[in-house]
Amino acid sequence: MALRTIPIRRAGNRDNLFMGGDRELVMFSGLLAFALIFSAQEVRATVVGLVLWFGSLFVFRVMAKSDSKMRHVYLRHRRYKPYYPARSTPFRDNPPSQGSQYK
Structure with a gap:
């Protein structure tokens, strides 16, 4: 008896992109540019x-083309501790409090 195959459609499995980049980043940068242009109302501010x-x-299009989940990877990377001390060695002297917490 052959296994039944179920096709996974691309439309239900796509990343949430807007104008080729990550949706939230593109819309937030557009909001910042819009706020800068209309709050300053100068030619220099419009150009900037x-x-x-x-x-x-x-940048967001290049980032999405490389990896469409790059923002999530970066935010998870920022949550990691900057240093994890090495604790696994057979020569480490464990304090008595550490042994009692595993009983």
Whole structure:
């Protein structure tokens, strides 16, 4: 008897991208550029806002093309402790409090 195969459709298994980049990052950078342009109302602020928008959009597209879950990987990486001390050695003298916590 052959195993039954179930196709996994691409439409239900896609990453949440917007304009080719991560949805939240693209929309937040657009919001920042929009706020900069319309709060300052100068030509320099408009140029800086547009450069910020298109530059960040380019970076987010490259990042999504490399790995569409890069933001989640980076945020998980930031949660890790900066240093994990080495504790596994047969020559370590364990204090009495450590032995009593495993009884």
